[in-house]
Amino acid sequence: MSLSRKGSSLIELLVALALVGVIAAVVARLLLSATMQLRDRSERITGEQALRVAANEFRAVVEGLGQDAATGADLGVMGPASLSARVTRAAGVVCAASPGLLVVHAGPDWWTALRDPVAGRDSVLAAHPADTGWRAFAIAAPPGSASCPDGGPGISLPVAGDSLGQAGIGAGSPLRLVEQVELRLYVSAPDQWLGMRLLATAQAIQPFAGPLAASGLGITYRRRDASPALLPAEVAAAAVRVAALTERAGGVGLVRGLAPRSDSVTVFIALLNPP
Amino acid sequence: MARMANAQRSGVALLLAIAVLAALGIISLTALTLARGERVAGLSAVARVQARGAAETALAHGMLGWPTALTPLAAGDSVLLSTVSLPGAALGSAELRALGGPIYAIAASGRRVSGAGDPLGAVRLELLVLLQTADSSGVIRPRAYPRGWRSLP
Numbered sequence: 001m002s003l004s005r006k007g008s009s010l011i012e013l014l015v016a017l018a019l020v021g022v023i024a025a026v027v028a029r030l031l032l033s034a035t036m037q038l039r040d041r042s043e044r045i046t047g048e049q050a051l052r053v054a055a056n057e058f059r060a061v062v063e064g065l066g067q068d069a070a071t072g073a074d075l076g077v078m079g080p081a082s083l084s085a086r087v088t089r090a091a092g093v094v095c096a097a098s099p100g101l102l103v104v105h106a107g108p109d110w111w112t113a114l115r116d117p118v119a120g121r122d123s124v125l126a127a128h129p130a131d132t133g134w135r136a137f138a139i140a141a142p143p144g145s146a147s148c149p150d151g152g153p154g155i156s157l158p159v160a161g162d163s164l165g166q167a168g169i170g171a172g173s174p175l176r177l178v179e180q181v182e183l184r185l186y187v188s189a190p191d192q193w194l195g196m197r198l199l200a201t202a203q204a205i206q207p208f209a210g211p212l213a214a215s216g217l218g219i220t221y222r223r224r225d226a227s228p229a230l231l232p233a234e235v236a237a238a239a240v241r242v243a244a245l246t247e248r249a250g251g252v253g254l255v256r257g258l259a260p261r262s263d264s265v266t267v268f269i270a271l272l273n274p275p
Numbered sequence: 276m277a278r279m280a281n282a283q284r285s286g287v288a289l290l291l292a293i294a295v296l297a298a299l300g301i302i303s304l305t306a307l308t309l310a311r312g313e314r315v316a317g318l319s320a321v322a323r324v325q326a327r328g329a330a331e332t333a334l335a336h337g338m339l340g341w342p343t344a345l346t347p348l349a350a351g352d353s354v355l356l357s358t359v360s361l362p363g364a365a366l367g368s369a370e371l372r373a374l375g376g377p378i379y380a381i382a383a384s385g386r387r388v389s390g391a392g393d394p395l396g397a398v399r400l401e402l403l404v405l406l407q408t409a410d411s412s413g414v415i416r417p418r419a420y421p422r423g424w425r426s427l428p
Binding site for chain 1: 302
């Protein structure tokens with residue numbers, strides 16, 4: 001009786017070990033598959049996030065561009081995989097002006113800014129009260145604090161430029177702080193990235209979205225009638241296509257590990273201030 | 276002895292089951308978090324489009340004009356020109372603001388709210404305008420200033 005129980009226990013143990021082995025193999029396979037799918041999904045989400053960032057940045061830069069007779073077009077270089085433009089960093093309203101100096105309201109209802117003005121890097125556009133457009137001035141010295149004639153806080157902006165151009169600009173003139181930036185595709189081996197560079201400084205280009213596929217950025221420029229624009233002053237809209245890659249090889253099953261996944265987005269951006 | 280072996284086998288199976296369940300749970304939670312993040316990003320993009328539509332509609336209504344007496348005079352003063360409510364619970368409003376000179380600003384805001392009234396997305400736009408002489412009915416019709424549009428942060 002005792003021997004019978006021992007034999008039975010051994011068989012039970014072997015069967016149990018075999019079963020555990022089979023189950024462990026199945027579970028390991030399931031876990032591996034789930035892990036691969038999760039990694040694949042995570043990589044694709046990261047790639048889609050790069051597309052979102054690229055689309056948002058291009059919209060932020062391109063949408064506000066415009067032009068007028070006095071200061072020309074904000075858009076500078078219009079390449080198939082790059083553009084340079086004069087973009088707005090802050091906006092306010094002049095409360096007092098004298099030759100070489102503009103004072104703008106600094107209260108929260110008056111001054112909206114992504115950052116503070118910087119001499120040598122920024123310029124200002126000031127709107128002339130007559131219907132003749134804007135005037136451009138460089139910021140000649142570091143801005144400071146000042147008071148407006150109504151006693152409210154102000155920001156003094158020492159400006160360099162044509163004094164005739166400043167004539168007529170005074171209290172109530174809208175003002176915009178602008179800087180020149182470049183957006184383009186650049187190679188940081190072995191990948192391609194979308195980068196931004198400030199043209200007024202010696203700053204190296206900084207990546208903000210990627211990695212991108214080969215020829216992963218394409219920009220086309222359109223007139224109001226949707227025909228191709230050849231000059232910056234003609235541009236009323238831009239279509240931007242961005243193709244991103246996953247950083248690691250994606251996919252599950254048969255295509256696992258073969259190549260990075262690719263996805264793309266095309267945004268059509270109409271300028272708020274077209275010609 | 277046999278009881279001891281049985282107990283050890285049970286312990287291994289239990290530990291194995293717990294480990295597998297924990298691994299599956301972590302994977303499921305991560306996937307759920309990623310999916311939720313994607314859904315929020317998608318809804319946010321749609322909400323911004325709806326909010327922008329409401330802001331542009333309110334601003335377009337404001338551009339139709341207003342009675343002369345409504346025009347604010349002192350720098351910084353403002354007056355509400357229009358409000359709109361669009362299907363999908365998007366609300367928009369536009370106000371005229373005196374800047375202290377002949378150029379005025381029409382500032383429009385739009386926001387998309389959930390059924391419970393929580394804000395899902397908001398957009399603000401501004402258009403600089405020049406005021407033209409009132410017409411025979413006493414309504415002032417604005418004219419857009421060159422390069423007058425901008426998105427407010």
